[in-house]
Amino acid sequence: MSAPTAPRVxxxxxxxxxxxxxxxNDRLQLLLVQPDAAALRGTWALPGRRxxxxxxxxDTAHRSLAELAGITAPEAHLEQLRTYGELTRDxxxxxxxxxxxxxxPTPGDPPDTDRAQLFDVARLGTAEGPTLAYDHDRIVPDxxxxxxxxxxxxxLATAFVEEPFTLGELRSIYEAxxxxxxxxxxxxxxxxxxPGFVEEAEGLAPPGPGGGRPAKRYRRGHARRLHxxxxxx
Amino acid sequence: MSAPTAPRVxxxxxxxxxxxxxxxNDRLQLLLVQPDAAALRGTWALPGRRxxxxxxxxDTAHRSLAELAGITAPEAHLEQLRTYGELTRDxxxxxxxxxxxxxxPTPGDPPDTDRAQLFDVARLGTAEGPTLAYDHDRIVPDxxxxxxxxxxxxxLATAFVEEPFTLGELRSIYEAxxxxxxxxxxxxxxxxxxPGFVEEAEGLAPPGPGGGRPAKRYRRGHARRLHxxxxxx
DNA sequence: TCAATAGTGTCTTTTAGACATTATATG
DNA sequence: CATATAATGTCTAAAAGACACTATTGA
Numbered sequence: 001m002s003a004p005t006a007p008r009v010x011x012x013x014x015x016x017x018x019x020x021x022x023x024x025n026d027r028l029q030l031l032l033v034q035p036d037a038a039a040l041r042g043t044w045a046l047p048g049r050r051x052x053x054x055x056x057x058x059d060t061a062h063r064s065l066a067e068l069a070g071i072t073a074p075e076a077h078l079e080q081l082r083t084y085g086e087l088t089r090d091x092x093x094x095x096x097x098x099x100x101x102x103x104x105p106t107p108g109d110p111p112d113t114d115r116a117q118l119f120d121v122a123r124l125g126t127a128e129g130p131t132l133a134y135d136h137d138r139i140v141p142d143x144x145x146x147x148x149x150x151x152x153x154x155x156l157a158t159a160f161v162e163e164p165f166t167l168g169e170l171r172s173i174y175e176a177x178x179x180x181x182x183x184x185x186x187x188x189x190x191x192x193x194x195p196g197f198v199e200e201a202e203g204l205a206p207p208g209p210g211g212g213r214p215a216k217r218y219r220r221g222h223a224r225r226l227h228x229x230x231x232x233x
Numbered sequence: 234m235s236a237p238t239a240p241r242v243x244x245x246x247x248x249x250x251x252x253x254x255x256x257x258n259d260r261l262q263l264l265l266v267q268p269d270a271a272a273l274r275g276t277w278a279l280p281g282r283r284x285x286x287x288x289x290x291x292d293t294a295h296r297s298l299a300e301l302a303g304i305t306a307p308e309a310h311l312e313q314l315r316t317y318g319e320l321t322r323d324x325x326x327x328x329x330x331x332x333x334x335x336x337x338p339t340p341g342d343p344p345d346t347d348r349a350q351l352f353d354v355a356r357l358g359t360a361e362g363p364t365l366a367y368d369h370d371r372i373v374p375d376x377x378x379x380x381x382x383x384x385x386x387x388x389l390a391t392a393f394v395e396e397p398f399t400l401g402e403l404r405s406i407y408e409a410x411x412x413x414x415x416x417x418x419x420x421x422x423x424x425x426x427x428p429g430f431v432e433e434a435e436g437l438a439p440p441g442p443g444g445g446r447p448a449k450r451y452r453r454g455h456a457r458r459l460h461x462x463x464x465x466x
Numbered sequence: 467t468c469a470a471t472a473g474t475g476t477c478t479t480t481t482a483g484a485c486a487t488t489a490t491a492t493g
Numbered sequence: 494c495a496t497a498t499a500a501t502g503t504c505t506a507a508a509a510g511a512c513a514c515t516a517t518t519g520a
Contacts, residue, residue, distance in 0.1 A: 011244035012286060014318075014329050053245060053327055057318035083316045083331045085247075085290035094286055096247050096329075098316045153386075168498075186483060188500070211492030212498030228464075228481080401471070419510060421473070444519030445471030461508080 013095040016060040017048035017136065019081065019143035020071070020102040022118065023160050023176045028147075029118040030140065033068045035133050037092075044130040046139060047116070048097065061100040069116035076104040077159035081143055089135040099139045101146055103159040122179070151177055153229040155197050155221065164201040164217035167191055180233055190230060196223025246328040249293040250281035250369070252314065252376035253304070253335040255351065256393050256409045261380075262351040263373065266301045268366050270325075277363040279372060280349070281330065294333040302349035309337040310392035314376055322368040332372045334379055336392040355412070384410055386462040388430050388454065397434040397450035400424060413466055423463060429456025 020031040032044035047068035051060045061078055065071040081099040089095065121144055123129035125137070132140065150156045151174060158165070160173045171187045191197055199221050204214035253264040265277035280301035284293045294311055298304040314332040322328065354377055356362035358370070365373065383389045384407060391398070393406045404420045424430050432454050437447035 011246050012284065013244050014247060051245065051318070051329070054320070056320060057316065057329070080315055082313055083290065085284070085331070087287070087289060096284070096290070096331075098318070098329075166499085183483070183485085184498085185485080185500075185502090190482085207491050207498065209492075210497050211490085212496090213490040213500075215499055229462075231461075231482085233483090399472085416510070416512085417471080418473075418475090418512080423509085440471065440518050442519075443470050444517085445469090446473075446517040448472055464509085466510090 013093065014051045015048050015095050015097045016051060016057055016064055016100060017046040017097050017139060018061050018064050018078075018100045018102050019046055019140060020065065020069075020076075020104060021121070021143065021147055021160075021177075022104050022106050023173050024106045024118060026172055026176050028121040028144070028176050028179075030121050030124065030144075031065075031069055031071075031116060032119055032130055032132075033116045034114070039091075040133045042131065043133040044117075044119070045133040046099070046136050051098075057098050058100075060098075061102070065102065070113075071104075071107070071116075073102075073104050076102050077156060078102050081139070081146055084135060084139060086135060097139075099143070101143050103147065103156060105160055105162045148177055148232075152231055153226055155223055155226060157230075158198070158220040163219050164203075164205075165219075166205045166215035166217060167198075168215055170198070170218070174230070178232055182233070190228075194223070194226050194228065194230070196221040197226060246326065247284045248281050248328050248330045249284060249290055249297055249333060250279040250330050250372060251294050251297050251311075251333045251335050252279055252373060253298065253302075253309075253337060254354070254376065254380055254393075254410075255337050255339050256406050257339045257351060259405055259409050261354040261377070261409050261412075263354050263357065263376075264298075264302055264304070264349060265352055265363060265365075266349045267347070273366045275364065276366040277350075277352070278366040279332070279369050284331075290331050291333075293331075294335070298335065303346075304337075304340070304349075306335075306337050309335050310389060311335050314372070314379055317368060317372060319368060330372075332376070334376050336380065336389060338393055338395045381410055381465075385464055386459055388456055388459060390463075391431070391453040396452045397436075397438075398452075399438045399448035399450060400431075401448055403431070403451070407463070411465055415466070423461075427456070427459050427461065427463070429454040430459060 022029055031047065033047045035043060035045045047064045049060055049064040049067065051057060058078060065073065079101050081101045083096060083098045085096045087094060089097070119130055124140060157170055157173045161169050167188050168184070170191065171182055171184060175182055198218040201217040201219045203217055205217055207214055255262055264280065266280045268276060268278045280297045282293055282297040282300065284290060291311060295307070298306065312334050314334045316329060316331045318329045320327060322330070352363055357373060390403055390406045394402050400421050401417070403424065404415055404417060408415055431451040434450040434452045436450055438450055440447055
C-alpha cells in the first residue's frame with residue numbers, strides 16, 4: 001500500500017488571478033470577465049492567465065488585465081494577495097493560483113464590453129450580483145478586506161486617484177472603500193499632518209456644479225506606511 | 234520569429250518554504266536547515282518541500298517542518314507570507330515557492346541538530362550570521378517584518394507563548410520581536426483593556442529565581458484583530 | 467533587610483472627534 | 494441672496510506615555 005502509481009511530486013499548473021478594484025461614482029467596484037469555458041457561461045471570474053515559463057508572476061498579472069480586459073495600467077498599484085492551492089478549486093485539475101490585488105483610478109474609458117465589466121462590490125454575494133466562477137468567491141472577499149485594511153496604515157488610497165487630486169477626492173475614496181462617512185475637517189487635519197502622505201501641488205481645482213470653494217491640489221507623498229495610521233471609525 | 238520552440242505555458246514546480254520564528258532567551262530566532270544539495274554545503278535554508286499533487290499548501294508547510302526539522306506543531310500559527318516566482322530564484326530551474334510564516338512557543342526540545350538550528354534574527358545579514366541559500370535572504374526579511382507588523386494589530390504575540398502565560402511573558406515577546414523596551418505598567422493596561430486579547434486564567438505563576446510578586450495567569454482571547462492596536466513606540 | 471517583579475494610581479501630553487466659523491465658489 | 498464645498502478654529506473626550514507607589518515574592 002506504499003507503492004504510488006503516480007509520482008507524489010508533480011509539477012502543477014500555476015495561474016495568476018487579479019482582483020482589480022476601482023472607485024467609480026463613489027462606489028467601490030471590481031473588474032470581472034466572462035470565463036472562456038462554455039460550462040461556465042453566465043458566471044463571472046477574475047481576469048487570470050496561466051504563468052508562462054519565461055514570465056514573472058507580476059508580468060502574468062499585467063498580461064491578464066491586458067488580454068482579458070484591455071487594461072494596460074503599468075502605473076497601477078499591484079500587489080500579491082495570497083496563493084490559493086485547494087486541491088479542488090479548479091474543476092479542470094490541480095491549479096495553484098497566485099491572486100493579485102490591483103488598484104487603479106477610475107478608467108475614463110470603462111471596460112464595459114461584453115467580456116469585461118465593473119461590478120459594485122456592495123452587490124457581490126447578493127441576488128443582484130454576479131455569480132462567481134471557480135473559488136473566486138473566496139478570493140474576492142480577501143481582496144476587498146485587504147484593500148480596506150491597507151487604507152488604514154498605508155498611503156494606498158492615493159492609488160485610486162489621478163494626480164493631482166483634492167483632499168475631497170481622497171476622502172471620497174476612503175468613504176467608498178470603507179462605506180462610512182468621514183468628517184471633512186478631521187480628515188483633512190489627519191492627512192496633512194501625517195508625514196509623507198500627500199504633498200501640496202500647484203493651483204486650485206474648480207468647484208463642482210453646485211459651487212463651493214476651489215480646493216487645493218495635492219500629489220502623492222513618498223511615505224509607504226502612515227504614522228500615525230488612518231484608523232477606521 | 235513568432236514560432237516558439239517550447240510551449241509558452243508550462244507546468245512549473247511548486248514548493249513551500251517555511252519561516253518559523255520563535256522567541257528563545259528573550260531573542261527572536263529563526264529556524265534554518267542545511268540544504269540537501271552538495272553544492273550548497275555551508276549555507277542554510279528555510280525548511281521547504283515540493284508540493285505533492287494530492288496535498289494542500291498548508292499540508293506541505295507542516296510536512297516541511299516535520300521532515301526537515303522534526304517539528305510537529307499542529308497548533309502553531311501558520312499563515313501564508315507571499316509567493317516568490319522570480320525566474321532565476323532557484324538554480325535548478327523554475328520553481329515557484331509559496332512562503333509561509335510559522336510562529337511557535339519556544340520548543341522545550343530545541344532542534345539543535347546538525348540539520349536544523351535556530352539562529353538569532355539579529356545576526357542575520359551580518360558576518361556572524363548564516364549564509365542563506367536560494368533567494369531566502371529575500372524571504373526572511375519579509376517574514377520578520379510581517380511578524381513585527383502583525384504584533385501591532387493582531388493578537389499574534391500569544392502564538393509565541395504556551396498557555397497559560399503571564400503578561401510579563403507576553404511583554405517579553407513584544408520586546409524581543411520589536412527590539413525595544415516597553416513600560417510594564419502601560420503595557421498591562423493596554424492588553425487588559427483591549428477586548429478579547431487575553432482572558433484571565435486560574436492561579437498564579439511562581440516568580441523567577443530572583444523573586445518578585447507572583448503573576449496572574451492568562452489565556453488567549455478570541456479576538457483576531459486588536460482594537461485599539463498595540464502600536465510600536 | 468534588599469532586590470526583583472507584579473500590579474495600581476496619577477499626572478501630562480498627544481490624539482481623535484464633534485462641531486462652529488470663515489472663505490470662496492455657483493445659481 | 495441661498496447653497497455648496499473648502500479650510501480653519503475650538504472644545505471635549507479618549508488614549509498614550511512617564512513615573513511614583515504599593516504588593517508579594519526570593520535571597
